[in-house]
Amino acid sequence: MAEQDVTSELRGEALWVTLNRPSVRNALSRAVNLRLQEIAADLEQRDDVRAVVLTGAGDKAFSAGADLKERRGVPAADSLSFVNAIGGAINAFGEIRKPTLCAMNGSAYGGGLELAMACDFRICVDTAEMGLTEVRLGIIPGAGGTQRLPRLIGEARAKELILLGRRITAAQALGYGLVHQVVPAARLAATVEAWLAELGACAPLSVSSAKSAIERGHGKSLDDGLAIERECYEVTLYSEDRDEGLAAFAEGRPPRYQGR
Numbered sequence: 056m057a058e059q060d061v062t063s064e065l066r067g068e069a070l071w072v073t074l075n076r077p078s079v080r081n082a083l084s085r086a087v088n089l090r091l092q093e094i095a096a097d098l099e100q101r102d103d104v105r106a107v108v109l110t111g112a113g114d115k116a117f118s119a120g121a122d123l124k125e126r127r128g129v130p131a132a133d134s135l136s137f138v139n140a141i142g143g144a145i146n147a148f149g150e151i152r153k154p155t156l157c158a159m160n161g162s163a164y165g166g167g168l169e170l171a172m173a174c175d176f177r178i179c180v181d182t183a184e185m186g187l188t189e190v191r192l193g194i195i196p197g198a199g200g201t202q203r204l205p206r207l208i209g210e211a212r213a214k215e216l217i218l219l220g221r222r223i224t225a226a227q228a229l230g231y232g233l234v235h236q237v238v239p240a241a242r243l244a245a246t247v248e249a250w251l252a253e254l255g256a257c258a259p260l261s262v263s264s265a266k267s268a269i270e271r272g273h274g275k276s277l278d279d280g281l282a283i284e285r286e287c288y289e290v291t292l293y294s295e296d297r298d299e300g301l302a303a304f305a306e307g308r309p310p311r312y313q314g315r
């Protein structure tokens with residue numbers, strides 16, 4: 056991998072991770088996928104990071120998905136290791152316990168959209184288009200797309216996008232509930248910062264526990280889901296930040312959360 060194919064930079068308490076291969080529309084090479092997995096794994100030890108922003112370099116694409124040039128010529132049997140690398144990267148991002156925000160600086164296709172979908176929030180520029188185009192390439196989404204898209208937007212819309220390999224605009228994606236906000240490119244960074252500031256006002260342990268409750272409860276019976284919620288609640292119940300939240304409320308001042 057070229058040294059700078061993925062860059063990461065701590066800005067305040069957010070780690071900004073940038074896919075940096077704009078000349079190939081930030082396509083996800085095997086090396087990029089392995090690096091993304093490393094970054095996600097490192098985050099477990101990073102107490103200085105409260106949120107993660109994933110974005111792409113350039114103004115054309117967040118990511119055009121799997122590196123199709125790298126895949127070409129790879130025998131079908133060997134290509135499974137490429138599929139595992141991209142799936143591993145996307146799962147690793149999905150498993151980050153801190154809040155994750157995808158700043159979609161441009162279009163997202165295939166694995167690029169699957170990666171965006173593994174984040175908690177998607178803020179998208181108004182010129183972006185997106186889709187899971189795999190059926191047009193003789194394959195199917197193989198890094199979580201068939202599972203994450205219906206969970207996010209419902210089965211009917213997911214079938215429309217996946218079975219037709221349709222590309223939709225940012226405005227349509229907003230209407231489908233696939234992205235959270237659409238902004239002109241010039242306002243992307245400031246909008247992301249505003250979301251980060253809002254997150255910054257929340258207790259970190261609460262955010263990660265609530266995230267875990269939502270994700271672990273998915274597909275469970277109500278009773279099982281409520282048991283998971285109770286377990287996640289208890290993580291916050293005995294935290295210093297819970298005491299700080301109550302004290303700050305009583306004293307009429309903003310809380311100073313420590314994440315413990």
Ligand code: COA
Nearest residue numbers: 078079080082115116119120121122123124164165166188
């Ligand atoms: N893998 C490898 N290279 C890719 C790529 C991918 N997924 N997507 C784009 N590129 C390369 C192009 O081959 C081109 O390289 P070249 O300059 O050597 O010819 C370069 O990136 C620019 O692509 P181009 O299509 O000219 O840019 P664009 O801005 O007009 O369009 C896209 C960008 C993303 C809309 C378009 O490239 C595209 O549709 N890519 C395929 C997306 C896709 O179906 N992904 C699914 C993967 S499963």
